[in-house]
Amino acid sequence: MKGVKFRNHRVVGDIIELAQRYCAEGADELVFYDITASPDGRSVDRAWVDRVAAIIDIPFCVAGGIRSVADAEDVLNKGADKISINSPALETPQLINQLARRFGSQCVVLGVDSRQQNGGYHVYQYTGDPDKTAAADRHTVDWIVEAQDRGVGEIVLNCMNQDGVRQGYDNQQLRLMRDNSHVPLIASGGAGVMSDFVETFKVANVDGALAASVFHSAEINIADLKRYLIDNSVDIRPAG
């Protein structure tokens, strides 16, 4: 169980309150996204990173607009455990090498937005803004293999065909990427009900599952979900 994806447009008080709630419920990791950072050419507003680091005692990752070693250093120094890069890595793949060399692969997460098209899987970028979202002219398998060669330590695969529709994770795609990943692979996009989580662990053999809306809306309580996963023989840390 990976935890929770935070979207932007939340005031800091909300972020802190939600982070505390998810920690108490037993989330294993939190991922904070500022999905509008890259399309707008700006970076994450990082004042809240310190505050999150001070109150939570589980790992967290910051994603959005990290375009340089200096950006990453700032976020990590404020107490984040990992940084996740997506569009900037597509623009400048060398950035992955630089980040891995400076901070170690274990700090560097690659976010990939992938969509099935003409029978293959293709990478998209600037997905935070519908007007700017564009195909990145790369096959997803090629990109994740290259990114691992360059030093990413984890891959979060957001399956765009499934995102927001809550019909389950795209386990066929995830399985393909699993077979091409020797680093941890995290499923993202599509969680609707608790059995979706069990299925992605069993069918796609992912290392974690990420979800946002079902947790934010409290439709699924993380502690309940973890009990359900354990009852279904998924090997995870029990809640509380």
Add this chain to the structure above:
Amino acid sequence: MSSGSIAIIDSGGANIASLLYAFKRLHTDATLTTDAGLIKAADRVILPGVGAARDAMRRLRDSRLIDVIRELTQPVLGICLGMHLLADASEEEDVECLGIIPGTARKLPGDTSCPVPNMGWCPVSQTADHELLSDIGAGAYFYFLHSYALPVSECTIAQAHHAEPFSAVVGHRNFVAAQFHPERSAAAGSKLLQNFVGIHS
């Protein structure tokens, strides 16, 4: 809890903040430093580490801390890379380390069914009695984030499993070390840090 001083050795890596915050949550003062005097005088010393072994050893050497650390007699806790730094050596870029805890950090074996780095929560089983692990339940989960680990040895006091078993916690004289990150391991990690602060020296 002891009100003594805790020195966290600044080995230059990022992400020391989470360790400082963890002690703040325990209402215990901890100071990040490279000052040999402060480190020697502290009641407890922590050697953290994120990044690569070679860089970290170079920074300890530049700060003239190699012998200072070797000669410490108070309880010392190494965390993650700090555990490898306390050992004889690391396979990561073939680096000679401090040589305090016997053993060499080896690259974790892995493939697509057992990914490396090992990133996530793993159950830890205690294999020897130690104050550091008091009141931490059998099989408690801790958060790991690493590609290298010390093999199981006579210094192992708790182990975890990836493709094969490895040392999750080791103890040797006044030195203890954890492969996982107690500062990010929820209640179990917080208990371990509390135990470290209260350890009999």
